[in-house]
Amino acid sequence: MISLANLTISVAGKKIIDNLDFKFEKNRVYALMGPNGSGKSSLANSIAGHPSYIVNGKSQIQFEGESIIELTPDQRAKKGIFLAFQTPFSLSGVTVFQLLRLALSGIKDPLSVRKEIDELSKKLKIKKELISRSLNEGASGGERKKLELLQAIVLDAKFLIFDEIDTGVDVDALKIIATYLNKIKKGRTILLITHYNRILKHIKPDKVIVMMKGKIVKTGNHKLASEIERGGYEHYESPRS
Numbered sequence: 001m002i003s004l005a006n007l008t009i010s011v012a013g014k015k016i017i018d019n020l021d022f023k024f025e026k027n028r029v030y031a032l033m034g035p036n037g038s039g040k041s042s043l044a045n046s047i048a049g050h051p052s053y054i055v056n057g058k059s060q061i062q063f064e065g066e067s068i069i070e071l072t073p074d075q076r077a078k079k080g081i082f083l084a085f086q087t088p089f090s091l092s093g094v095t096v097f098q099l100l101r102l103a104l105s106g107i108k109d110p111l112s113v114r115k116e117i118d119e120l121s122k123k124l125k126i127k128k129e130l131i132s133r134s135l136n137e138g139a140s141g142g143e144r145k146k147l148e149l150l151q152a153i154v155l156d157a158k159f160l161i162f163d164e165i166d167t168g169v170d171v172d173a174l175k176i177i178a179t180y181l182n183k184i185k186k187g188r189t190i191l192l193i194t195h196y197n198r199i200l201k202h203i204k205p206d207k208v209i210v211m212m213k214g215k216i217v218k219t220g221n222h223k224l225a226s227e228i229e230r231g232g233y234e235h236y237e238s239p240r241s
């Protein structure tokens with residue numbers, strides 16, 4: 001699905017990620033864990049094509065066998081890469097329907113976009129008024145994350161990245177989001193960025209990746225997340241896998 005090779009990323013002239021190699025497979029859920037400032041969001045942003053994250057000449061990012069390094073964020077999104085932000089912003093005067101209708105013009109007809117939104121908002125237990133209101137206006141952290149998930153599904157995203165998926169999200173919303181992600185993982189790749197084990201109680205990651213100081217220092221199965229919960233990150237200081 002997505003493969004990273006020799007990925008080196010700098011932000012504001014500072015090297016954040018150094019020579020990273022990793023392959024994300026289809027039908028899998030990944031949990032990317034690591035202390036603050038280890039480069040998790042930088043990695044997510046550079047996959048999505050954020051222009052502030054500069055990748056060096058040797059870096060490779062491939063999506064289904066094709067290099068996407070030259071593509072704009074919009075072109076990457078059209079290929080199916082969806083990054084849900086740590087703090088989804090609100091969009092005054094634009095409803096989720098208007099936004100999605102625009103994004104999908106010429107791809108899906110407005111009626112089916114509307115129908116999908118209605119169905120998904122029921123499944124994800126998103127209040128009706130949040131759907132008719134300007135996007136994210138007055139929405140809580142959990143509601144915003146649910147709305148991000150809704151957008152990812154209507155846009156038919158193939159590679160879904162949720163940055164800080166459990167930050168500011170209450171237990172009920174977290175459970176609904178995790179349960180729904182479990183249902184849709186077939187045919188997709190899901191990357192959950194999280195500090196905690198909390199969400200991983202509801203969705204079992206196929207692989208846990210621990211990142212520190214811009215390097216992957218350990219990978220393992222879901223048990224690794226529990227180990228981290230107990231022992232913290234200290235003993236992963238020296239890179240190994």
Ligand SMILES: Nc1ncnc2c1ncn2[C@@H]1O[C@H](COP(=O)(O)OP(=O)(O)O)[C@@H](O)[C@H]1O
Pocket residue numbers: 011012016034035036037038039040041042043052
């Ligand atoms: N836009 C930016 N400008 C300057 N420094 C940044 C920017 N984004 C990230 N960094 C720096 O890059 C490092 C990694 O940050 P980040 O990827 O946000 O880590 P994480 O998501 O793991 O907490 C930090 O030292 C952070 O200060």
Ligand SMILES: [Mg+2]
Pocket residue numbers: 040041042086163164
């Ligand atoms: Mg972050």
